[in-house]
Amino acid sequence: MHRIARRGLAIAATLVVAAASSACGGTGDSGSKSGDTTGVTDTEILFGTHMPLTGPASAGYSKIAPATKAYFDYVNAQGGVHGRKITYKIKDDTYNPATTNTVVRELVLQDKVFAILNGLGTPTHTGVLEFLKSNKVPDLFVASGSRSWNQPEKFPHTFGFNTDYTVEGKILGTYIKKTWPDQKVCFFGQNDDFGQDSLAGLETVLGADKIVAKQNYVTTNTNVAPQVAELAKAGCQVVYGATVPGFTALLIGTAAKLPGGTFKPQWVISQVGADLLTVGTTLGAAKPLLKGMVSDNYLPSVYDATDPWIKLFKDINDKYNAGVQFDGNIVYGMAVGYLTVQALQRAGKNLTRESVVAAVEKGGFKGPGNVPLRYSKSDHSGYGGMRLSKVNDTVDKQDYFGNPFTTDDGKGEVKEYTEAVPAPPANGIGTA
CATH class of the missing domain: 3.40.50.2300 (Response regulator)
Incomplete structure (x- = not known):
């Protein structure tokens, strides 16, 4: 009898402790951990x-x-x-x-x-x-x-x-439409969602029928001469590149090597493949080819x-x-x-x-x-959103111009964004 009573008291005590633990559980700063702590220790x-x-x-x-x-x-x-x-x-x-x-x-x-x-x-x-x-x-x-x-x-x-690449495509497409309204616009992009989403944004603004040539590449094949030749044949005057840095360099470098040296379109390149120092280093002595390249970004300029x-x-x-x-x-x-x-x-x-x-x-x-x-x-x-940038005439800076823009990945308007960027905290560590 006494053993049964003691066992009952022990069970009751266990339930009380469990209830107390449950009451202060959950995530955040209070109570005990409740959830998956894989990869987390006290230190x-x-x-x-x-x-x-x-x-x-x-x-x-x-x-x-x-x-x-x-x-x-x-x-x-x-x-x-x-x-x-x-x-x-x-x-x-x-x-x-x-x-x-x-x-x-x-x-x-x-x-x-x-x-x-x-x-x-x-x-x-x-x-x-x-x-x-x-x-x-x-x-x-x-x-x-x-x-x-x-x-x-x-x-x-x-x-x-x-x-996202569709938002970017809309913002760059809006600039293309405003700046070069009568020129032949073409597209060169990676053969996956990167290229497809970028093209979708561009077409939302320009219309699919206004893009006179569309070429793509795969990262396992560094020979892009056939695609670039097709862009030249189509008479492209503005080429939007949805490219990673190595293929930005291949695109622009290959274009410069075409017979006659006459294919010199305006390059408009996705932010992910347009860092001047990266692409310029890859091009080496051909870095001047990046003069006037238009791109965009959403982070502060290294310059x-x-x-x-x-x-x-x-x-x-x-x-x-x-x-x-x-x-x-x-x-x-x-x-x-x-x-x-x-x-x-x-x-x-x-x-x-x-x-x-x-x-x-x-x-x-x-x-x-x-x-x-x-x-x-x-x-x-x-x-x-994005803020537009352009490589300067001496090809040593990639300068922002104008205010940033925001939009959605659908039919929403491309709008200017004017809110100021906050300064970093004194210790350089972001708080919640």
């Missing part, structure tokens, strides 16, 4: 990524993840986030979807990362969406402007970062030494990234790091996979971007 948060450190897309892009890591090292030196240091595991996928699949599975199943952060590439990352979804792994700030990342009902853990974000990122690059050549890829990587730290701050001390997803969906982040971030429960895209 560390482990992120992983896939990046083309080698291969056809490595030019420029290989600098992104190390720049993000440098920003994390800077934050770690100041105590980390809620007492945890951030570790960033970077794996080379050579921009090959099969390799991406392998390394992402390693990161998730073997390394047990908390989240995949800024995985790069439309064709590469598309192939791991279902795997990350099935394992409920946060898939944060994908390094691509594909609209595939903005499907919160289908992929609730995936978030974009770049302005504006007075910009407080550029000053911050340069200082971090010098101290934590071995002072590698400072270009748009470095700015991009550090902007990703800054946003990630903001999300972690907001997710609270009791960090879980669920809490970081909820933190991003809350939206309202402010940072170095010259256009707004759009995160909400119903919108998992990233930046919502």
Whole structure:
């Protein structure tokens, strides 16, 4: 009898403790953790990524993840986030979807990362969406402007970062329509969602019938001479390139080598393939061919030494990234790091996979971007617009001009955006 009574008291006590634990559970700063804490310890948060450190897309892009890591090292030196240091595991996928699949599975199943952060590439990352979804792994700030990342009902853990390619196509298309209304416009793009989404935006503004020639490329074939010859044959006067940096250089360099040397269209190139330092380095002595190239961006210009974000990122690059050549890829990587730290701050001390997803969906982040971030429960895209840029006559700067623009990926109007960019906090670490 006494044993039964004691057993009953023990069960009752256990239920009381369980009820108390339940009452103070959940995510955020209060109570005990409730959710998936894979990749999180009392002292560390482990992120992983896939990046083309080698291969056809490595030019420029290989600098992104190390720049993000440098920003994390800077934050770690100041105590980390809620007492945890951030570790960033970077794996080379050579921009090959099969390799991406392998390394992402390693990161998730073997390394047990908390989240995949800024995985790069439309064709590469598309192939791991279902795997990350099935394992409920946060898939944060994908390094691509594909609209595939903005499907919160289908992929609730995936978030974009770049302005999507259709929005960009509409903004650049609007500029083309206004500036060169009577010239023949053509398109050269990557044979995947990158190219297709860019073309969709361009056609929304210009009309499909106004694009007189359309050519594409695959990253496994660096011979683009046949496609470029077709563009020349069509009499293209303005060519929109939805290209990664290496193929921007191939496109422009190949055009210059055509017989007669007369094919000299106005180049309008997607932001992801238009960084002047990256493409200029690839072209070498042919760098002057980039004179007058029009592009766009949503982050501060590396050529504006007075910009407080550029000053911050340069200082971090010098101290934590071995002072590698400072270009748009470095700015991009550090902007990703800054946003990630903001999300972690907001997710609270009791960090879980669920809490970081909820933190991003809350939206309202402010940072170095010259256009707004759009995160909400119903919108998992990233930046919502672009500011136009042009390579100067001496081909040593890529200057912004005019105000930024915002729009949607549908039929919405392209509008000027005039809100000022906030200065970084004194310690360079974003808060929630």
